[in-house]
Amino acid sequence: xxxxxxxxSKERIKKTALEIVxxxxxxxxxxxxxxxxxxxxxxxxxxxxxxxECDKILSNTKISLLERLLKCAKIIDDLQSGNCxxxxxxxxQRLLMQLVEDKLSxxxxxxxxxxxxxxxxxxxxxxxxxxxxxxxxxxxDLKDYCFAKMKRKEYFGIRSDWTCFTNSEVYDExxxxxxIQFVNALEVxxxxxxxxxxxxxxxxxxxxxxxxxxxxxxxxxxxxxxI
Numbered sequence: 001x002x003x004x005x006x007x008x009s010k011e012r013i014k015k016t017a018l019e020i021v022x023x024x025x026x027x028x029x030x031x032x033x034x035x036x037x038x039x040x041x042x043x044x045x046x047x048x049x050x051x052x053e054c055d056k057i058l059s060n061t062k063i064s065l066l067e068r069l070l071k072c073a074k075i076i077d078d079l080q081s082g083n084c085x086x087x088x089x090x091x092x093q094r095l096l097m098q099l100v101e102d103k104l105s106x107x108x109x110x111x112x113x114x115x116x117x118x119x120x121x122x123x124x125x126x127x128x129x130x131x132x133x134x135x136x137x138x139x140x141d142l143k144d145y146c147f148a149k150m151k152r153k154e155y156f157g158i159r160s161d162w163t164c165f166t167n168s169e170v171y172d173e174x175x176x177x178x179x180i181q182f183v184n185a186l187e188v189x190x191x192x193x194x195x196x197x198x199x200x201x202x203x204x205x206x207x208x209x210x211x212x213x214x215x216x217x218x219x220x221x222x223x224x225x226x227i
Contacts, residue, residue, distance in 0.1 A: 009104060010127065010130065012102065012104060013099070013104065013111060013126055013127055013130055014130060014139055014140070016095065016098050016099065016102060016104075017091075017095060017124075017126060017130065017132040017139045018139045020091050020094045020095060020098065020132070020134070021091065021132060021133070021134045021137060021138070021139050022137075023094075024087050024090055024091055024094075024134035025087075025134050025135070025137040027080055028076065028077075028080055028081060028082050028086070028087055028090065028134070029043040029046065029047065029080060029081045029082075030043065030047065030081070030082065030083045030084070030087070030135065031043045031044040031047040031048075031081075031083065032083050032084075043081060046079060046080075046081040047081045047082060047083060047086075049079065049081070050075060050076055050079045050081045050082050050086060051082070051083075051086065053072075053075045053079075054072040054075060054076070054082075054086060054089070057071045057072050057075070058072065063174075064164075064172065064174035064175040064177070064178045065156055065164075065166060065172055065174070065175050066156070066158075066164060066172070066174075066175035066178050066179065066182070067175075067178055069089055069092060069093065069115075069156065070093055070182075072086070072089045073089050073090045073092070073093035073094070074093075076089060076090045077090055083135065084121050084122045084123070084133075084134075084135035085117075085122040087122075087134040087135050088115050088122040088123055088124055088133075088134065088135075089115070090134070091124055091132055091134050092113060092115055092124060092156075095113055095124070095126065095132065096113065096158075096182070097186060099111050099113075100183060100186040101186065105183075106183070107183055109160055109161070110158055110159070110160055110161070110162045110179075111126060111127050111160070112126070112127055112128060112157065112158060112159050112160050113125075113126050113127075113157065113158050114154045114155075114156070114157030114158075115154070115155040115156045115157065116152045116153065116154055116155065117152070117153050117154075117155050118147050118150040118151065118152050118153070119150065121135070121147065122135075122155070123135070123136070123138075123147075125142065125152075129141060129142045129143075130142065131145040131148075133145070153167070153168060154166075154167065154168040155167070156172075156175075158175075158179065162176060162179040162180075162183075163176050164176045164179065
């Protein structure tokens, strides 16, 4: 029965991830799509605007990296643009929210999610072995992923106990503390807020977070979002 339950949870996670990937792949415009030179040139100014705004947010070390990622996700969704890293940010934010709404994550347990990078590409790994790649329009098992054998580096991740890490091994205390506000806002939001209002609430709550020193600036490597 335990194995059946785990398999059912995996399928629910994949279904949720697929819905999010389909939305992002269909609505968020990139400027680095192979064999689409004309379209890339057309969307490049908007993508660069989005990247510039995200870079500004990421440089603000007065708030936790998790808060910065949530703010970036809102900008990306508002501007409907971004290459693989920005699309991974948006997928990360939507997955966090949806997994709590679907009761797959709660106050005590989180489905682990990591923003991963390999060479000049970014994607998500969910629950340790499910890949979510909006830019490639792919959701599936890690073993079936085209980049499965490449060396991966974790940009940011949340573990099953809601502890947060950057660069694979660096514990992120401020982001971990912010997860309490994040989940609390989601629990309230499920019963009474729209997604837009909830996102705004989460962003506004960042000013209420306790200050425990500044995080290192974790910017997006240029190769992840430039043509």
